[in-house]
Amino acid sequence: MxxxxxxxxxxxxxxxxxxxxxxxxxxxxxxxxxxxxxxxxxxxxxxxxxxxxxxxxxxxxxxxxxxxxxxxxxxxxxxxxxxxxxxxxxxxxxxxxxxxxxxxxxxQSQTLRLLVKKPSWHPPGLGFLLDPFSSEIWLSILFALLLVAILFVVIGRFNPFEWRQVASDKDPRGARHSFGLRESFMFVFSTITLQGYRETPRSLAGRVLAVSWFIFVFFMVVAYIGAATAFMFAGQSMPSMPFEDLEDIVDHRQIQIGMVRGGSSFQKLKDSKIGIYQRVADYVEMQNSFVNSTKEGLERVRGRAGHFVMLMESLRADYIAQQLPCDVMVYGNSHFSMSLGLFTNQGSGLKQKIDDALLRLREDGTIHILQQKWWTLMGRCPVARVANKRQQTITASQATLRKLAAPFLLLLIGAILAVVVLVGEIVFRKLRQ
CATH class of the missing domain: 3.40.190.10 (Periplasmic binding protein-like II)
Structure with a gap:
């Protein structure tokens, strides 16, 4: 019934x-x-x-x-x-x-927000260990390593006070073979990686070169650890956006602001008495960055690699940012406050009935449940966290040869001094004979 x-x-x-x-x-x-x-x-x-x-x-x-x-x-x-x-x-x-x-x-009530392309953030690859130093630094270290190893071979062969000159019967440890070609390269490779070594040079020239090499290695290792640490923490920090909000975009004029053609949002900017909103409206008109639909604007945001943003209603932007492929996000401050409503024929009397129904649906939580259903439960993307240009972020830059010139200069001076001492030791030995 x-x-x-x-x-x-x-x-x-x-x-x-x-x-x-x-x-x-x-x-x-x-x-x-x-x-x-x-x-x-x-x-x-x-x-x-x-x-x-x-x-x-x-x-x-x-x-x-x-x-x-x-x-x-x-x-x-x-x-x-x-x-x-x-x-x-x-x-x-x-x-x-x-x-x-x-x-x-x-x-519902909403504001205007920017829909932007998420900044790229690539995890470190296999070349992460090489990033702290520039290519010229790595080539210079390789050249220094070869030079020092060859100098040890020369000193070991021609210096009259080196291990090679010790008689076999007075050399139970076999130290006389410590600075041949293979052993010299092993010495510099082991010391630059902070490993142990079997014998130190016996001559004054060899010790001068060894001390210079040890000082060089110390500075290089400290510089590398410091630069690598900065790169590691920079890789874990939030990616950043090149602008903070609308004013930055308008001032620098490197990014287009898209808005739906003929929409009420643009008209609000145009009619506003606030200076920045008038500037934004003029900027959109000057750039002719209108789009015919939100879908077209979204395609341009995704396709312009950060050079196009959409200024649009926050609720719609929040929904788009929560959908796959999760490559856009809502960013910046909120602008204006706008209300959304259903509308009917004027004087039809239907408005009052709908008002009463909406009030009851709001009081019993129905509208809140529907919002949760279509925005929160339908979301598939994590909330993006980025820093703007005014927030402190950890940055890292490669060490260059200019920044690390001092250790290379000290090593060069030490190598020259070792050669001078080598010549002096040879002359001294001949004079004594």
Whole structure:
């Protein structure tokens, strides 16, 4: 009996034509036909509360509605001309629109935010161990290693006071073979990697060269550890954006700001008496960076490698940022405060009924549950964390030959001094003979 009464009530309830526009997650196509989304669910709840049936159809021109040449287009225009009774979409309540349609109480509030391409952040590869030093440093170290090893061979062979000159019967450890070609290279390789060594040079020239080499190795190891540590922490820090907000973009003029052509958001900027918003509106017009739809703007954000950003409604931007492939994010400060509402024909009396239904749905938590469903539960991407240009971030730069010239200069002086001492020791030995 109750089921029959409910069916009869539904059949006798008024039926309204609802004009809408596709806009994720508010109204979207559903597999198999029909529509789904936050506003579709909300309209269903409102219809149950008020007691009416409805038929959703998309706006003929696919626009929200703006006034131009004495004519309202989009959803607003269809409701004004009574081609539809209810407008369903993420439509901002403005003074101009309220003059021609009846807006309900707001079901959501939002601001303007920037939708940007996530900054690239590549993990260190196999070349991470080579990054702290520049190529010229590595080549210079290799040259120094070869030079010192060859000098040890020369000193070991020609210096009359070196181990090679010790008689076999007075050399139980075999030290006389410590500075041949193979042993000299082993000495410099082991010391530069802070390993032990078997014998130290016996002659004064060899010890001068060894001390110079040890000093050089000490400075190089300290410099490498310091640079590698900076690279390691820089790799773990947050990636940063080259700008902080709208003012930085307008001042530097290197990034385009996209906005939907004919939208209420741009008109808010244009009509604002705040200087930065007027500058942003002029900048968008000068760059002619308008897009015909949010979808087109999103494609340009993804395709312009950080040189194009979208200034758009925060709720829509939050939803897009939570969808795969997770390559965009919402960034910067919030601008303006805008309310979204359903709208009906002026004087139809339907506005008050929808207001009462929305108030009840807000009080019992239904609207909050629907927001959680379509924004939080539908999200597939982690929240992006980046630093702006004014935040402190750890940076790392390669050590260059100019920065580490002192250790190389000391080694060169030590090598020259070792050669001079070698010649002196040879002359001294001959004079004694």
């Amino acid at each position: 109750l089921l029959s009464t409910a069916r009869q009530t539904k059949m006798t309830a008024p039926n309204y034509t609802v004009t809408s526009i596709l806009s994720s997650p508010y109204v979207m196509n559903k597999d198999g036909g029909g529509y789904k989304g936050f506003l579709v669910d909300l309209l269903e709840k409102v219809a149950e509360e008020v007691g009416f049936n409805y038929n959703i159809r998309l706006s003929k021109d696919g626009k929200y509605g703006s006034y131009s040449n004495g004519y309202w287009n989009g959803m607003i225009g269809e409701v004004v001309r009574r081609e539809a009774s209810i407008g369903l979409g993420d439509v901002t309540i403005t003074r101009e629109r309220e003059r021609v349609v009846d807006f309900s109480k707001p079901y």
